[in-house]
Amino acid sequence: MYVHFVRCLQAKIVLDTLVCMFSQYCKEAYTVESAEVEYPSGEKHVYPTLAYRKEAIDVDLVNRNVGINQSADQLATLLTKMCLSSEASGGRLTVEVPPTRHDILHACDVVEDVAIAYGYNNIQKQIPPIGVIAVQNPLNKLSDQVRHQVAEAGFTEALTFSLCSQADIGSKMRQDISQLPVVHISNPKTLEFQVARTSLVPGLLKTVAANRKMPLPLRLFEVSDVVLKDRLADTGARNERRLAAVSYSKTSGFEVIHGLLDRLMQLLEVPSDPASGYCLRPADDPSYFPGRCADVLAYGEPIGRLGVLHPDVITKFELNLPCSALEVNLEPFL
Known part of the structure:
Protein backbone atom coordinates (compact mmCIF):
# COMPACT_ATOMS: atom_id res chain seq x y z
CA MET A 1 0.00 0.00 0.00
CA PRO A 48 -4.34 17.42 -12.40
CA THR A 49 -4.83 18.93 -8.95
CA LEU A 50 -2.47 21.89 -9.40
CA ALA A 51 -2.73 22.62 -5.71
CA TYR A 52 -1.23 25.74 -4.15
CA ARG A 53 -0.20 25.85 -0.52
CA LYS A 54 1.28 28.39 1.82
CA GLU A 55 4.29 28.34 4.12
CA ALA A 56 4.67 30.86 6.94
CA ILE A 57 8.25 31.59 8.00
CA ASP A 58 9.83 33.97 10.47
CA VAL A 59 12.00 36.76 9.03
CA ASP A 60 14.49 36.53 11.91
CA LEU A 61 14.80 32.79 11.33
CA VAL A 62 15.62 33.33 7.65
CA ASN A 63 18.22 36.03 8.38
CA ARG A 64 19.83 33.95 11.13
CA ASN A 65 20.08 30.77 9.09
CA VAL A 66 21.33 32.44 5.92
CA GLY A 67 23.60 34.93 7.69
CA ILE A 68 22.11 38.15 6.26
CA ASN A 69 20.13 41.10 7.55
CA GLN A 70 17.17 41.81 5.26
CA SER A 71 13.73 43.21 5.94
CA ALA A 72 10.54 41.28 5.22
CA ASP A 73 9.91 43.29 2.05
CA GLN A 74 13.45 42.69 0.81
CA LEU A 75 13.10 38.94 1.43
CA ALA A 76 9.80 38.94 -0.45
CA THR A 77 11.54 40.60 -3.39
CA LEU A 78 14.29 37.99 -3.33
CA LEU A 79 11.73 35.18 -3.40
CA THR A 80 10.14 36.57 -6.55
CA LYS A 81 13.41 35.65 -8.32
CA MET A 82 12.68 32.03 -7.38
CA CYS A 83 9.09 32.18 -8.72
CA LEU A 84 7.65 32.34 -5.22
CA SER A 85 5.13 35.06 -4.44
CA SER A 86 5.03 36.15 -0.82
CA GLU A 87 3.46 38.68 1.48
CA ALA A 88 5.22 40.45 4.35
CA SER A 89 3.25 40.97 7.52
CA GLY A 90 5.12 42.24 10.55
CA GLY A 91 8.04 39.89 11.18
CA ARG A 92 6.70 37.01 9.11
CA LEU A 93 6.51 36.01 5.48
CA THR A 94 3.62 34.09 3.95
CA VAL A 95 4.98 32.30 0.90
CA GLU A 96 2.69 30.76 -1.73
CA VAL A 97 4.13 27.54 -3.12
CA PRO A 98 2.92 26.84 -6.68
CA PRO A 99 2.40 23.36 -8.15
CA THR A 100 5.61 23.80 -10.17
CA ARG A 101 7.71 23.75 -6.99
CA HIS A 102 7.21 20.27 -5.59
CA ASP A 103 10.79 20.43 -4.35
CA ILE A 104 9.69 22.75 -1.53
CA LEU A 105 8.69 20.38 1.25
CA HIS A 106 9.40 22.51 4.30
CA ALA A 107 10.07 26.07 5.40
CA CYS A 108 13.81 25.35 5.30
CA ASP A 109 13.53 24.92 1.51
CA VAL A 110 12.22 28.49 1.30
CA VAL A 111 15.20 29.65 3.37
CA GLU A 112 17.49 27.90 0.87
CA ASP A 113 15.78 29.75 -1.99
CA VAL A 114 16.42 33.05 -0.19
CA ALA A 115 20.13 32.20 0.04
CA ILE A 116 20.26 31.31 -3.67
CA ALA A 117 18.47 34.50 -4.69
CA TYR A 118 20.67 36.63 -2.43
CA GLY A 119 23.78 34.95 -3.82
CA TYR A 120 26.07 32.67 -1.84
CA ASN A 121 29.09 34.79 -2.73
CA ASN A 122 27.38 37.85 -1.27
CA ILE A 123 26.94 36.27 2.16
CA GLN A 124 29.62 37.51 4.52
CA LYS A 125 31.73 34.78 6.05
CA GLN A 126 31.60 34.57 9.83
CA ILE A 127 33.45 32.57 12.44
CA PRO A 128 31.01 30.34 14.34
CA PRO A 129 30.26 31.70 17.82
CA ILE A 130 31.07 28.34 19.41
CA GLY A 131 34.15 26.18 19.17
CA VAL A 132 34.14 22.42 19.17
CA ILE A 133 36.80 19.77 18.81
CA ALA A 134 36.10 17.05 16.26
CA VAL A 135 36.39 13.51 17.56
CA GLN A 136 36.31 10.40 15.44
CA ASN A 137 33.37 8.08 16.03
CA PRO A 138 34.65 5.34 18.39
CA LEU A 139 33.12 2.53 16.34
CA ASN A 140 34.64 3.84 13.09
CA LYS A 141 38.00 4.30 14.79
CA LEU A 142 37.95 0.72 16.07
CA SER A 143 36.90 -0.53 12.62
CA ASP A 144 39.81 1.26 10.94
CA GLN A 145 42.28 -0.16 13.45
CA VAL A 146 40.91 -3.68 12.97
CA ARG A 147 41.11 -3.33 9.17
CA HIS A 148 44.76 -2.34 9.39
CA GLN A 149 45.71 -5.20 11.67
CA VAL A 150 43.79 -7.89 9.76
CA ALA A 151 45.40 -6.73 6.52
CA GLU A 152 48.81 -7.05 8.18
CA ALA A 153 47.87 -10.62 9.11
CA GLY A 154 47.81 -11.53 5.42
CA PHE A 155 44.15 -11.03 4.52
CA THR A 156 42.87 -8.92 1.63
CA GLU A 157 40.00 -6.54 2.30
CA ALA A 158 36.81 -6.81 0.25
CA LEU A 159 33.85 -4.47 0.04
CA THR A 160 30.60 -6.20 -0.84
CA PHE A 161 27.03 -5.02 -1.38
CA SER A 162 24.78 -4.35 1.62
CA LEU A 163 21.86 -5.88 -0.31
CA CYS A 164 21.73 -9.46 -1.53
CA SER A 165 19.28 -12.08 -2.72
CA GLN A 166 17.18 -14.19 -0.40
CA ALA A 167 19.06 -17.26 -1.58
CA ASP A 168 22.44 -15.79 -0.59
CA ILE A 169 21.60 -15.70 3.11
CA GLY A 170 18.97 -18.43 2.97
CA SER A 171 19.16 -21.58 0.88
CA LYS A 172 22.80 -21.16 -0.17
CA MET A 173 23.82 -20.95 3.50
CA ARG A 174 21.46 -23.82 4.38
CA GLN A 175 19.41 -21.46 6.54
CA ASP A 176 15.65 -20.99 6.86
CA ILE A 177 15.23 -17.34 5.88
CA SER A 178 11.90 -17.13 7.73
CA GLN A 179 13.80 -17.67 10.98
CA LEU A 180 16.31 -14.89 10.33
CA PRO A 181 15.85 -11.20 11.32
CA VAL A 182 15.79 -10.15 7.67
CA VAL A 183 14.78 -6.74 6.35
CA HIS A 184 13.05 -7.27 3.00
CA ILE A 185 12.97 -4.72 0.17
CA SER A 186 9.33 -4.02 -0.69
CA ASN A 187 9.91 -3.44 -4.41
CA PRO A 188 13.28 -4.95 -5.43
CA LYS A 189 14.42 -4.04 -8.94
CA THR A 190 16.47 -7.21 -9.33
CA LEU A 191 16.68 -10.64 -7.74
CA GLU A 192 20.23 -9.87 -6.64
CA PHE A 193 19.04 -7.15 -4.24
CA GLN A 194 15.98 -8.49 -2.42
CA VAL A 195 17.00 -8.18 1.23
CA ALA A 196 19.50 -6.45 3.47
CA ARG A 197 22.32 -8.78 4.43
CA THR A 198 22.31 -10.36 7.89
CA SER A 199 25.81 -11.81 7.45
CA LEU A 200 29.01 -10.76 5.72
CA VAL A 201 30.10 -14.30 4.86
CA PRO A 202 27.90 -14.79 1.72
CA GLY A 203 29.32 -11.63 0.15
CA LEU A 204 32.87 -12.84 0.78
CA LEU A 205 32.07 -16.25 -0.72
CA LYS A 206 30.70 -14.57 -3.86
CA THR A 207 33.91 -12.53 -4.05
CA VAL A 208 35.99 -15.70 -3.73
CA ALA A 209 33.91 -17.33 -6.49
CA ALA A 210 34.58 -14.37 -8.78
CA ASN A 211 38.34 -14.67 -8.12
CA ARG A 212 38.75 -18.43 -7.84
CA LYS A 213 41.27 -18.44 -10.70
CA MET A 214 43.66 -16.39 -8.61
CA PRO A 215 46.59 -18.13 -6.86
CA LEU A 216 45.72 -19.95 -3.64
CA PRO A 217 45.19 -19.43 -0.80
CA LEU A 218 42.49 -16.77 -1.02
CA ARG A 219 42.10 -15.02 2.32
CA LEU A 220 39.54 -12.24 2.37
CA PHE A 221 38.00 -10.14 5.11
CA GLU A 222 35.44 -7.35 5.47
CA VAL A 223 34.61 -4.95 8.29
CA SER A 224 31.17 -3.54 7.65
CA ASP A 225 27.56 -3.38 8.83
CA VAL A 226 24.81 -5.94 8.64
CA VAL A 227 21.15 -4.98 8.99
CA LEU A 228 18.97 -6.81 11.50
CA LYS A 229 15.24 -6.45 12.07
CA ASP A 230 14.64 -5.04 15.53
CA ARG A 231 11.20 -4.04 16.79
CA LEU A 232 12.74 -1.99 19.58
CA ALA A 233 14.54 0.30 17.13
CA ASP A 234 12.86 3.48 15.91
CA THR A 235 13.08 2.37 12.30
CA GLY A 236 12.30 -1.28 12.97
CA ALA A 237 15.86 -2.30 12.10
CA ARG A 238 19.39 -1.66 13.32
CA ASN A 239 22.92 -1.87 12.00
CA GLU A 240 25.60 -4.03 13.58
CA ARG A 241 29.31 -3.64 12.83
CA ARG A 242 31.01 -6.96 12.20
CA LEU A 243 34.27 -8.47 11.07
CA ALA A 244 34.12 -11.46 8.73
CA ALA A 245 36.98 -13.42 7.19
CA VAL A 246 37.28 -16.51 4.98
CA SER A 247 40.20 -18.75 4.06
CA TYR A 248 39.83 -20.69 0.81
CA SER A 249 42.53 -23.21 -0.15
CA LYS A 250 43.27 -26.88 -0.76
CA THR A 251 42.94 -27.41 2.99
CA SER A 252 40.21 -26.04 5.22
CA GLY A 253 42.47 -23.45 6.84
CA PHE A 254 40.65 -23.62 10.16
CA GLU A 255 43.89 -22.97 11.99
CA VAL A 256 44.32 -19.76 9.94
CA ILE A 257 40.88 -18.47 10.91
CA HIS A 258 41.41 -19.52 14.53
CA GLY A 259 44.77 -17.76 14.54
CA LEU A 260 43.14 -14.59 13.19
CA LEU A 261 40.62 -14.70 16.04
CA ASP A 262 43.41 -15.09 18.59
CA ARG A 263 45.27 -12.15 17.06
CA LEU A 264 42.12 -10.02 17.09
CA MET A 265 41.48 -10.77 20.75
CA GLN A 266 45.09 -10.05 21.57
CA LEU A 267 44.81 -6.63 19.95
CA LEU A 268 41.55 -5.96 21.80
CA GLU A 269 43.25 -7.00 25.05
CA VAL A 270 40.76 -9.77 25.72
CA PRO A 271 42.47 -12.65 27.56
CA SER A 272 41.95 -16.28 26.57
CA ASP A 273 40.00 -17.16 29.69
CA PRO A 274 36.47 -18.62 29.80
CA ALA A 275 35.67 -16.67 32.96
CA SER A 276 37.19 -13.25 32.30
CA GLY A 277 37.96 -13.27 28.59
CA TYR A 278 37.03 -15.18 25.47
CA CYS A 279 36.65 -18.85 24.63
CA LEU A 280 35.09 -21.19 22.08
CA ARG A 281 31.98 -23.28 22.63
CA PRO A 282 30.90 -26.11 20.30
CA ALA A 283 27.88 -25.16 18.20
CA ASP A 284 25.57 -26.70 15.62
CA ASP A 285 24.98 -24.56 12.55
CA PRO A 286 23.71 -25.94 9.22
CA SER A 287 26.09 -23.56 7.39
CA TYR A 288 29.12 -25.30 8.90
CA PHE A 289 30.50 -28.83 8.79
CA PRO A 290 29.21 -30.94 11.71
CA GLY A 291 31.71 -30.94 14.55
CA ARG A 292 33.75 -28.13 12.95
CA CYS A 293 31.79 -25.14 14.24
CA ALA A 294 32.07 -23.07 17.41
CA ASP A 295 30.56 -19.99 18.99
CA VAL A 296 32.93 -17.23 20.06
CA LEU A 297 32.18 -16.08 23.60
CA ALA A 298 33.58 -12.91 25.13
CA TYR A 299 32.95 -12.25 28.81
CA GLY A 300 30.32 -14.98 28.77
CA GLU A 301 28.32 -13.53 25.86
CA PRO A 302 28.27 -14.95 22.28
CA ILE A 303 29.72 -12.43 19.82
CA GLY A 304 30.23 -14.54 16.71
CA ARG A 305 30.96 -17.87 15.12
CA LEU A 306 33.75 -19.64 13.26
CA GLY A 307 34.24 -22.98 11.61
CA VAL A 308 34.64 -24.98 8.41
CA LEU A 309 31.83 -24.30 5.95
CA HIS A 310 29.58 -27.17 4.92
CA PRO A 311 30.38 -28.71 1.49
CA ASP A 312 26.85 -27.92 0.29
CA VAL A 313 27.41 -24.24 1.07
CA ILE A 314 30.68 -24.25 -0.84
CA THR A 315 29.21 -25.91 -3.93
CA LYS A 316 26.17 -23.59 -3.97
CA PHE A 317 28.56 -20.65 -4.24
CA GLU A 318 30.26 -22.40 -7.21
CA LEU A 319 33.39 -23.29 -5.24
CA ASN A 320 35.11 -26.67 -5.05
CA LEU A 321 37.73 -26.38 -2.30
CA PRO A 322 37.43 -26.32 1.51
CA CYS A 323 36.76 -22.98 3.15
CA SER A 324 36.72 -21.73 6.75
CA ALA A 325 34.92 -18.62 7.93
CA LEU A 326 34.86 -16.31 10.93
CA GLU A 327 32.29 -13.63 11.78
CA VAL A 328 32.25 -11.61 15.00
CA ASN A 329 30.44 -8.55 16.29
CA LEU A 330 32.84 -5.67 17.06
CA GLU A 331 30.44 -3.43 18.97
CA PRO A 332 30.85 -5.13 22.39
CA PHE A 333 34.52 -4.06 22.41
CA LEU A 334 33.89 -0.31 22.39
Whole structure:
Protein backbone atom coordinates (compact mmCIF):
# COMPACT_ATOMS: atom_id res chain seq x y z
CA MET A 1 0.00 0.00 0.00
CA TYR A 2 2.85 2.40 0.90
CA VAL A 3 4.69 1.67 -2.36
CA HIS A 4 1.48 2.25 -4.33
CA PHE A 5 0.96 5.57 -2.56
CA VAL A 6 4.53 6.70 -3.32
CA ARG A 7 4.22 5.81 -7.00
CA CYS A 8 0.89 7.66 -7.29
CA LEU A 9 2.43 10.70 -5.64
CA GLN A 10 5.39 10.62 -8.03
CA ALA A 11 3.04 10.36 -11.04
CA LYS A 12 0.99 13.27 -9.70
CA ILE A 13 4.11 15.44 -9.36
CA VAL A 14 5.21 14.61 -12.91
CA LEU A 15 1.73 15.32 -14.27
CA ASP A 16 1.45 18.68 -12.48
CA THR A 17 4.89 19.73 -13.70
CA LEU A 18 4.28 18.77 -17.35
CA VAL A 19 0.86 20.42 -17.44
CA CYS A 20 2.22 23.66 -15.98
CA MET A 21 5.16 23.75 -18.37
CA PHE A 22 3.16 23.05 -21.53
CA SER A 23 0.11 25.15 -20.62
CA GLN A 24 1.79 28.30 -21.93
CA TYR A 25 1.72 26.82 -25.45
CA CYS A 26 -2.03 26.12 -25.40
CA LYS A 27 -4.39 28.02 -27.71
CA GLU A 28 -5.69 29.72 -24.61
CA ALA A 29 -2.52 30.18 -22.58
CA TYR A 30 -2.27 28.74 -19.08
CA THR A 31 -5.47 26.70 -19.25
CA VAL A 32 -5.78 22.95 -18.78
CA GLU A 33 -8.55 20.39 -18.99
CA SER A 34 -9.15 18.10 -16.04
CA ALA A 35 -9.91 14.39 -16.15
CA GLU A 36 -11.70 12.20 -13.64
CA VAL A 37 -9.88 8.97 -12.75
CA GLU A 38 -11.75 6.07 -11.17
CA TYR A 39 -9.67 3.60 -9.18
CA PRO A 40 -10.43 -0.15 -8.83
CA SER A 41 -11.60 0.55 -5.28
CA GLY A 42 -14.32 2.85 -6.62
CA GLU A 43 -12.67 6.08 -5.53
CA LYS A 44 -12.76 8.95 -7.99
CA HIS A 45 -10.20 11.74 -8.23
CA VAL A 46 -9.83 14.68 -10.59
CA TYR A 47 -6.39 15.31 -12.10
CA PRO A 48 -4.34 17.42 -12.40
CA THR A 49 -4.83 18.93 -8.95
CA LEU A 50 -2.47 21.89 -9.40
CA ALA A 51 -2.73 22.62 -5.71
CA TYR A 52 -1.23 25.74 -4.15
CA ARG A 53 -0.20 25.85 -0.52
CA LYS A 54 1.28 28.39 1.82
CA GLU A 55 4.29 28.34 4.12
CA ALA A 56 4.67 30.86 6.94
CA ILE A 57 8.25 31.59 8.00
CA ASP A 58 9.83 33.97 10.47
CA VAL A 59 12.00 36.76 9.03
CA ASP A 60 14.49 36.53 11.91
CA LEU A 61 14.80 32.79 11.33
CA VAL A 62 15.62 33.33 7.65
CA ASN A 63 18.22 36.03 8.38
CA ARG A 64 19.83 33.95 11.13
CA ASN A 65 20.08 30.77 9.09
CA VAL A 66 21.33 32.44 5.92
CA GLY A 67 23.60 34.93 7.69
CA ILE A 68 22.11 38.15 6.26
CA ASN A 69 20.13 41.10 7.55
CA GLN A 70 17.17 41.81 5.26
CA SER A 71 13.73 43.21 5.94
CA ALA A 72 10.54 41.28 5.22
CA ASP A 73 9.91 43.29 2.05
CA GLN A 74 13.45 42.69 0.81
CA LEU A 75 13.10 38.94 1.43
CA ALA A 76 9.80 38.94 -0.45
CA THR A 77 11.54 40.60 -3.39
CA LEU A 78 14.29 37.99 -3.33
CA LEU A 79 11.73 35.18 -3.40
CA THR A 80 10.14 36.57 -6.55
CA LYS A 81 13.41 35.65 -8.32
CA MET A 82 12.68 32.03 -7.38
CA CYS A 83 9.09 32.18 -8.72
CA LEU A 84 7.65 32.34 -5.22
CA SER A 85 5.13 35.06 -4.44
CA SER A 86 5.03 36.15 -0.82
CA GLU A 87 3.46 38.68 1.48
CA ALA A 88 5.22 40.45 4.35
CA SER A 89 3.25 40.97 7.52
CA GLY A 90 5.12 42.24 10.55
CA GLY A 91 8.04 39.89 11.18
CA ARG A 92 6.70 37.01 9.11
CA LEU A 93 6.51 36.01 5.48
CA THR A 94 3.62 34.09 3.95
CA VAL A 95 4.98 32.30 0.90
CA GLU A 96 2.69 30.76 -1.73
CA VAL A 97 4.13 27.54 -3.12
CA PRO A 98 2.92 26.84 -6.68
CA PRO A 99 2.40 23.36 -8.15
CA THR A 100 5.61 23.80 -10.17
CA ARG A 101 7.71 23.75 -6.99
CA HIS A 102 7.21 20.27 -5.59
CA ASP A 103 10.79 20.43 -4.35
CA ILE A 104 9.69 22.75 -1.53
CA LEU A 105 8.69 20.38 1.25
CA HIS A 106 9.40 22.51 4.30
CA ALA A 107 10.07 26.07 5.40
CA CYS A 108 13.81 25.35 5.30
CA ASP A 109 13.53 24.92 1.51
CA VAL A 110 12.22 28.49 1.30
CA VAL A 111 15.20 29.65 3.37
CA GLU A 112 17.49 27.90 0.87
CA ASP A 113 15.78 29.75 -1.99
CA VAL A 114 16.42 33.05 -0.19
CA ALA A 115 20.13 32.20 0.04
CA ILE A 116 20.26 31.31 -3.67
CA ALA A 117 18.47 34.50 -4.69
CA TYR A 118 20.67 36.63 -2.43
CA GLY A 119 23.78 34.95 -3.82
CA TYR A 120 26.07 32.67 -1.84
CA ASN A 121 29.09 34.79 -2.73
CA ASN A 122 27.38 37.85 -1.27
CA ILE A 123 26.94 36.27 2.16
CA GLN A 124 29.62 37.51 4.52
CA LYS A 125 31.73 34.78 6.05
CA GLN A 126 31.60 34.57 9.83
CA ILE A 127 33.45 32.57 12.44
CA PRO A 128 31.01 30.34 14.34
CA PRO A 129 30.26 31.70 17.82
CA ILE A 130 31.07 28.34 19.41
CA GLY A 131 34.15 26.18 19.17
CA VAL A 132 34.14 22.42 19.17
CA ILE A 133 36.80 19.77 18.81
CA ALA A 134 36.10 17.05 16.26
CA VAL A 135 36.39 13.51 17.56
CA GLN A 136 36.31 10.40 15.44
CA ASN A 137 33.37 8.08 16.03
CA PRO A 138 34.65 5.34 18.39
CA LEU A 139 33.12 2.53 16.34
CA ASN A 140 34.64 3.84 13.09
CA LYS A 141 38.00 4.30 14.79
CA LEU A 142 37.95 0.72 16.07
CA SER A 143 36.90 -0.53 12.62
CA ASP A 144 39.81 1.26 10.94
CA GLN A 145 42.28 -0.16 13.45
CA VAL A 146 40.91 -3.68 12.97
CA ARG A 147 41.11 -3.33 9.17
CA HIS A 148 44.76 -2.34 9.39
CA GLN A 149 45.71 -5.20 11.67
CA VAL A 150 43.79 -7.89 9.76
CA ALA A 151 45.40 -6.73 6.52
CA GLU A 152 48.81 -7.05 8.18
CA ALA A 153 47.87 -10.62 9.11
CA GLY A 154 47.81 -11.53 5.42
CA PHE A 155 44.15 -11.03 4.52
CA THR A 156 42.87 -8.92 1.63
CA GLU A 157 40.00 -6.54 2.30
CA ALA A 158 36.81 -6.81 0.25
CA LEU A 159 33.85 -4.47 0.04
CA THR A 160 30.60 -6.20 -0.84
CA PHE A 161 27.03 -5.02 -1.38
CA SER A 162 24.78 -4.35 1.62
CA LEU A 163 21.86 -5.88 -0.31
CA CYS A 164 21.73 -9.46 -1.53
CA SER A 165 19.28 -12.08 -2.72
CA GLN A 166 17.18 -14.19 -0.40
CA ALA A 167 19.06 -17.26 -1.58
CA ASP A 168 22.44 -15.79 -0.59
CA ILE A 169 21.60 -15.70 3.11
CA GLY A 170 18.97 -18.43 2.97
CA SER A 171 19.16 -21.58 0.88
CA LYS A 172 22.80 -21.16 -0.17
CA MET A 173 23.82 -20.95 3.50
CA ARG A 174 21.46 -23.82 4.38
CA GLN A 175 19.41 -21.46 6.54
CA ASP A 176 15.65 -20.99 6.86
CA ILE A 177 15.23 -17.34 5.88
CA SER A 178 11.90 -17.13 7.73
CA GLN A 179 13.80 -17.67 10.98
CA LEU A 180 16.31 -14.89 10.33
CA PRO A 181 15.85 -11.20 11.32
CA VAL A 182 15.79 -10.15 7.67
CA VAL A 183 14.78 -6.74 6.35
CA HIS A 184 13.05 -7.27 3.00
CA ILE A 185 12.97 -4.72 0.17
CA SER A 186 9.33 -4.02 -0.69
CA ASN A 187 9.91 -3.44 -4.41
CA PRO A 188 13.28 -4.95 -5.43
CA LYS A 189 14.42 -4.04 -8.94
CA THR A 190 16.47 -7.21 -9.33
CA LEU A 191 16.68 -10.64 -7.74
CA GLU A 192 20.23 -9.87 -6.64
CA PHE A 193 19.04 -7.15 -4.24
CA GLN A 194 15.98 -8.49 -2.42
CA VAL A 195 17.00 -8.18 1.23
CA ALA A 196 19.50 -6.45 3.47
CA ARG A 197 22.32 -8.78 4.43
CA THR A 198 22.31 -10.36 7.89
CA SER A 199 25.81 -11.81 7.45
CA LEU A 200 29.01 -10.76 5.72
CA VAL A 201 30.10 -14.30 4.86
CA PRO A 202 27.90 -14.79 1.72
CA GLY A 203 29.32 -11.63 0.15
CA LEU A 204 32.87 -12.84 0.78
CA LEU A 205 32.07 -16.25 -0.72
CA LYS A 206 30.70 -14.57 -3.86
CA THR A 207 33.91 -12.53 -4.05
CA VAL A 208 35.99 -15.70 -3.73
CA ALA A 209 33.91 -17.33 -6.49
CA ALA A 210 34.58 -14.37 -8.78
CA ASN A 211 38.34 -14.67 -8.12
CA ARG A 212 38.75 -18.43 -7.84
CA LYS A 213 41.27 -18.44 -10.70
CA MET A 214 43.66 -16.39 -8.61
CA PRO A 215 46.59 -18.13 -6.86
CA LEU A 216 45.72 -19.95 -3.64
CA PRO A 217 45.19 -19.43 -0.80
CA LEU A 218 42.49 -16.77 -1.02
CA ARG A 219 42.10 -15.02 2.32
CA LEU A 220 39.54 -12.24 2.37
CA PHE A 221 38.00 -10.14 5.11
CA GLU A 222 35.44 -7.35 5.47
CA VAL A 223 34.61 -4.95 8.29
CA SER A 224 31.17 -3.54 7.65
CA ASP A 225 27.56 -3.38 8.83
CA VAL A 226 24.81 -5.94 8.64
CA VAL A 227 21.15 -4.98 8.99
CA LEU A 228 18.97 -6.81 11.50
CA LYS A 229 15.24 -6.45 12.07
CA ASP A 230 14.64 -5.04 15.53
CA ARG A 231 11.20 -4.04 16.79
CA LEU A 232 12.74 -1.99 19.58
CA ALA A 233 14.54 0.30 17.13
CA ASP A 234 12.86 3.48 15.91
CA THR A 235 13.08 2.37 12.30
CA GLY A 236 12.30 -1.28 12.97
CA ALA A 237 15.86 -2.30 12.10
CA ARG A 238 19.39 -1.66 13.32
CA ASN A 239 22.92 -1.87 12.00
CA GLU A 240 25.60 -4.03 13.58
CA ARG A 241 29.31 -3.64 12.83
CA ARG A 242 31.01 -6.96 12.20
CA LEU A 243 34.27 -8.47 11.07
CA ALA A 244 34.12 -11.46 8.73
CA ALA A 245 36.98 -13.42 7.19
CA VAL A 246 37.28 -16.51 4.98
CA SER A 247 40.20 -18.75 4.06
CA TYR A 248 39.83 -20.69 0.81
CA SER A 249 42.53 -23.21 -0.15
CA LYS A 250 43.27 -26.88 -0.76
CA THR A 251 42.94 -27.41 2.99
CA SER A 252 40.21 -26.04 5.22
CA GLY A 253 42.47 -23.45 6.84
CA PHE A 254 40.65 -23.62 10.16
CA GLU A 255 43.89 -22.97 11.99
CA VAL A 256 44.32 -19.76 9.94
CA ILE A 257 40.88 -18.47 10.91
CA HIS A 258 41.41 -19.52 14.53
CA GLY A 259 44.77 -17.76 14.54
CA LEU A 260 43.14 -14.59 13.19
CA LEU A 261 40.62 -14.70 16.04
CA ASP A 262 43.41 -15.09 18.59
CA ARG A 263 45.27 -12.15 17.06
CA LEU A 264 42.12 -10.02 17.09
CA MET A 265 41.48 -10.77 20.75
CA GLN A 266 45.09 -10.05 21.57
CA LEU A 267 44.81 -6.63 19.95
CA LEU A 268 41.55 -5.96 21.80
CA GLU A 269 43.25 -7.00 25.05
CA VAL A 270 40.76 -9.77 25.72
CA PRO A 271 42.47 -12.65 27.56
CA SER A 272 41.95 -16.28 26.57
CA ASP A 273 40.00 -17.16 29.69
CA PRO A 274 36.47 -18.62 29.80
CA ALA A 275 35.67 -16.67 32.96
CA SER A 276 37.19 -13.25 32.30
CA GLY A 277 37.96 -13.27 28.59
CA TYR A 278 37.03 -15.18 25.47
CA CYS A 279 36.65 -18.85 24.63
CA LEU A 280 35.09 -21.19 22.08
CA ARG A 281 31.98 -23.28 22.63
CA PRO A 282 30.90 -26.11 20.30
CA ALA A 283 27.88 -25.16 18.20
CA ASP A 284 25.57 -26.70 15.62
CA ASP A 285 24.98 -24.56 12.55
CA PRO A 286 23.71 -25.94 9.22
CA SER A 287 26.09 -23.56 7.39
CA TYR A 288 29.12 -25.30 8.90
CA PHE A 289 30.50 -28.83 8.79
CA PRO A 290 29.21 -30.94 11.71
CA GLY A 291 31.71 -30.94 14.55
CA ARG A 292 33.75 -28.13 12.95
CA CYS A 293 31.79 -25.14 14.24
CA ALA A 294 32.07 -23.07 17.41
CA ASP A 295 30.56 -19.99 18.99
CA VAL A 296 32.93 -17.23 20.06
CA LEU A 297 32.18 -16.08 23.60
CA ALA A 298 33.58 -12.91 25.13
CA TYR A 299 32.95 -12.25 28.81
CA GLY A 300 30.32 -14.98 28.77
CA GLU A 301 28.32 -13.53 25.86
CA PRO A 302 28.27 -14.95 22.28
CA ILE A 303 29.72 -12.43 19.82
CA GLY A 304 30.23 -14.54 16.71
CA ARG A 305 30.96 -17.87 15.12
CA LEU A 306 33.75 -19.64 13.26
CA GLY A 307 34.24 -22.98 11.61
CA VAL A 308 34.64 -24.98 8.41
CA LEU A 309 31.83 -24.30 5.95
CA HIS A 310 29.58 -27.17 4.92
CA PRO A 311 30.38 -28.71 1.49
CA ASP A 312 26.85 -27.92 0.29
CA VAL A 313 27.41 -24.24 1.07
CA ILE A 314 30.68 -24.25 -0.84
CA THR A 315 29.21 -25.91 -3.93
CA LYS A 316 26.17 -23.59 -3.97
CA PHE A 317 28.56 -20.65 -4.24
CA GLU A 318 30.26 -22.40 -7.21
CA LEU A 319 33.39 -23.29 -5.24
CA ASN A 320 35.11 -26.67 -5.05
CA LEU A 321 37.73 -26.38 -2.30
CA PRO A 322 37.43 -26.32 1.51
CA CYS A 323 36.76 -22.98 3.15
CA SER A 324 36.72 -21.73 6.75
CA ALA A 325 34.92 -18.62 7.93
CA LEU A 326 34.86 -16.31 10.93
CA GLU A 327 32.29 -13.63 11.78
CA VAL A 328 32.25 -11.61 15.00
CA ASN A 329 30.44 -8.55 16.29
CA LEU A 330 32.84 -5.67 17.06
CA GLU A 331 30.44 -3.43 18.97
CA PRO A 332 30.85 -5.13 22.39
CA PHE A 333 34.52 -4.06 22.41
CA LEU A 334 33.89 -0.31 22.39
